[in-house]
């Protein structure tokens with residue numbers, strides 16, 4: 570069973586990617602619905618993302634009580650056990666909170682559920698990247714350097730010059746990942762999903 574951890578700062582486009590990724594895996598066959606379970610970790614009680622995702626017709630599980638990357642590791646393990654028991658899916662797509670360090674999530678999973686095969690995809694916001702970088706550098710660096718795939722999202726909102734500055738800046742934090750420029754509110758090229766699904 571595979572787990573894709575989708576990290577990235579608040580509002581970077583994680584949920585928008587999750588919806589398209591789940592659709593790509595499930596395909597047209599609604600019989601396949603339980604092949605994928607989406608696991609949402611959110612800090613607040615009311616979840617807008619959850620409502621959007623439930624309405625999209627996928628299996629969605631939630632971890633509400635706090636960010637699982639540090640203090641709520643036990644909840645994460647319990648949540649994963651329950652998903653496996655209830656659905657035994659081929660794939661779990663986990664949307665981390667915007668303030669999570671995804672590598673901590675992977676360590677917890679590797680430690681407690683070593684049979685799960687975990688990879689990290691990080692979504693970044695091209696429009697806000699340079700503005701966020703200075704105040705958030707530690708967090709953004711931590712989110713990027715653990716990722717196998719990095720999506721530079723919202724490229725529709727920046728011009729070519731700005732995009733190339735953003736790309737140069739982001740690449741300084743990780744030279745090994747596969748990079749893709751996307752607009753998650755438009756159709757994402759299936760090549761991107763294949764890279765996310767194939768990442769180790």
Ligand SMILES: Nc1nc2c(ncn2[C@@H]2O[C@H](COP(=O)(O)OP(=O)(O)OP(=O)(O)O)[C@@H](O)[C@H]2O)c(=O)[nH]1
Pocket residue numbers: 577578579580581582583584585586618666667722723724725726751752753754755
């Ligand atoms: N123009 C544009 N807007 C986008 C793009 N991707 C996401 N958005 C918008 O950005 C906002 C945040 O997107 P989400 O997918 O909810 O981001 P998120 O990372 O899940 O947000 P949190 O879970 O709150 O951290 C929404 O209003 C999206 O419609 C994009 O490529 N282009």
Ligand SMILES: [Mg+2]
Pocket residue numbers: 583584585618664
């Ligand atoms: Mg979200």
